[in-house]
Amino acid sequence: MGKIPPSFRSALSNPNLIHRSSSLIPSSPKPHHFPNKTRKPHQKQQQSQSQSQSPKPVSVFKSPNLQEAKSIFNSFVNSSNAPIDSRFHNSLLQSYASISTINDSIAFLRHMTKTHPSFSPDKSTYHILLTHCCKSTDSKYSTLSLIHQTLNLMVSDGISPDKGTVDLAVRSLCTADRVDDAVELIKELSSKHCSPDIYSYNFLVKNLCKSRTLSLVYAFIDEMRTKFDVKPNLVTYTILIDNVCNTKNLREATRLVDILEEEGFKPDCFLYNTIMKGYCMLSRGSEAIEVYNRMKEKGVEPDLITYNTLIFGLSKSGRVSEAKKLLRVMAEKGHFPDEVTYTSLMNGMCRKGETLAALALLEEMEMKGCSPNTCTYNTLLHGLCKSRMFDKAMELYGAMKSDGLKLDMASYATFVRALCSVGRVADAYEVFDYAVESKSLSDVAAYSTLESTLKWFKKAKEEGLKF
Amino acid sequence: MLPQRMKKAVTDNPKKLANLIDLVNLPSTLRDFVGQSQTSRLSCFMRVWSYIKTNNLQDPNNKNVVNCDEKLKGILLGKPQVDLAELPALIKLHFPKEPK
Numbered sequence: 059m060g061k062i063p064p065s066f067r068s069a070l071s072n073p074n075l076i077h078r079s080s081s082l083i084p085s086s087p088k089p090h091h092f093p094n095k096t097r098k099p100h101q102k103q104q105q106s107q108s109q110s111q112s113p114k115p116v117s118v119f120k121s122p123n124l125q126e127a128k129s130i131f132n133s134f135v136n137s138s139n140a141p142i143d144s145r146f147h148n149s150l151l152q153s154y155a156s157i158s159t160i161n162d163s164i165a166f167l168r169h170m171t172k173t174h175p176s177f178s179p180d181k182s183t184y185h186i187l188l189t190h191c192c193k194s195t196d197s198k199y200s201t202l203s204l205i206h207q208t209l210n211l212m213v214s215d216g217i218s219p220d221k222g223t224v225d226l227a228v229r230s231l232c233t234a235d236r237v238d239d240a241v242e243l244i245k246e247l248s249s250k251h252c253s254p255d256i257y258s259y260n261f262l263v264k265n266l267c268k269s270r271t272l273s274l275v276y277a278f279i280d281e282m283r284t285k286f287d288v289k290p291n292l293v294t295y296t297i298l299i300d301n302v303c304n305t306k307n308l309r310e311a312t313r314l315v316d317i318l319e320e321e322g323f324k325p326d327c328f329l330y331n332t333i334m335k336g337y338c339m340l341s342r343g344s345e346a347i348e349v350y351n352r353m354k355e356k357g358v359e360p361d362l363i364t365y366n367t368l369i370f371g372l373s374k375s376g377r378v379s380e381a382k383k384l385l386r387v388m389a390e391k392g393h394f395p396d397e398v399t400y401t402s403l404m405n406g407m408c409r410k411g412e413t414l415a416a417l418a419l420l421e422e423m424e425m426k427g428c429s430p431n432t433c434t435y436n437t438l439l440h441g442l443c444k445s446r447m448f449d450k451a452m453e454l455y456g457a458m459k460s461d462g463l464k465l466d467m468a469s470y471a472t473f474v475r476a477l478c479s480v481g482r483v484a485d486a487y488e489v490f491d492y493a494v495e496s497k498s499l500s501d502v503a504a505y506s507t508l509e510s511t512l513k514w515f516k517k518a519k520e521e522g523l524k525f
Numbered sequence: 526m527l528p529q530r531m532k533k534a535v536t537d538n539p540k541k542l543a544n545l546i547d548l549v550n551l552p553s554t555l556r557d558f559v560g561q562s563q564t565s566r567l568s569c570f571m572r573v574w575s576y577i578k579t580n581n582l583q584d585p586n587n588k589n590v591v592n593c594d595e596k597l598k599g600i601l602l603g604k605p606q607v608d609l610a611e612l613p614a615l616i617k618l619h620f621p622k623e624p625k
Contacts, residue, residue, distance in 0.1 A: 484588035
């Protein structure tokens, strides 16, 4: 690509833009399974838990002292006339466990069952204990032994861990950054009690992808398949492909697509979008178009995200006219372009130097009832600075300011540099003030940009450079 | 994404960052102006800049220039007029690199 000036480089990887389109893909309200589906069992558990938590007395227990907790419990039992159900015990246990150690919580549970024999701990009682020992990140407790202890207690009470238990443990361990423990536990539970359902499995795979090497993830998948007959599904493959695309390993992505087709899965819109995103991030517009065509061949209907991704990718690789054509195509298919679509297109136009056309597009989108977001303004501001239209840039900046919109690093740096280059240092200071005031950037980031810009211009002036 | 990027930029160059935000014992001239015996280069800059703004010291005809009052002259090499562009450099003079 040759040498690119630093400000432009930041535009190439305009963080908001990429982030927007990529974050929109998984969180789309459209028929995408995996975010919704994977969360479902979680929610169910949460519900059953929060049901038991909902009547939770607000801070009944002030200290983690076991004796005190016991006496509080006794006074509760003695003073209350209403029948006490297990939900009451569970919520007491929950609030005690949240401030105390797991051993004390177990002792407290024993005390409750002893003094109140009508209470028999149920599954959610043990789930409370289990989540607490999974969540502890204290190095003293962060071994599996506590979890084993709780599980043994559960089993000896005649309650065998089920898929819900596995899911709960896996999710709690992953949120506490104990991915390795989660892997170990899931294997153990699969061999002893119950294999994970596909949601917990995919959740763990996703977390493994984030923090471990690809070979480790593959090893895990293989082991689960051969030992416990837990097979990856389309969502698993989508997670894997998304992961390899993010690490720019498109060859592996293609290989994965072949594998999943061999296994009899049919790639869906979501999977195509993911691959397309991978190509777009590398500015490989032609390949992205190929994916789009293949999608149409196979009869998979492209959705808004497909078009957004494609327009983003084409704009990024400088094929703005094609991107504009797509804007028409998507409207014909009944997808309304949103702020992401327009921002991507504006970004492409600004790069081509069609800044005024991009500005006109801003009007057009507002006319169509699509309100621009921070990223839109930042893209335009960046573009205006690059094409040295300072008055328009100031105007746009004024609009951003009155709306209280934040500046991003790329447009801030470009704006400051542009203002300094025409000797409007005072204005640059004013922008610096706004960036700090609006908390767009940290003081350090804002100041170091300003300082280095001024320093650079001073040096350039001394060397007799002209701008 | 953005905070992450910034975090990266900051961690990329810890020395530069430390240089900017570490507390430093101030020379007596600066101590009087700031009213503290220790401050960082960043907060010192912020202090001076807000002093300029609150006292309206920017030249009304050319906002890029600051007409120093006596107090400012004391810390900015005694210049009667200072260009805003050289303000960071002038403040940096009070924060010499620590000899290894």
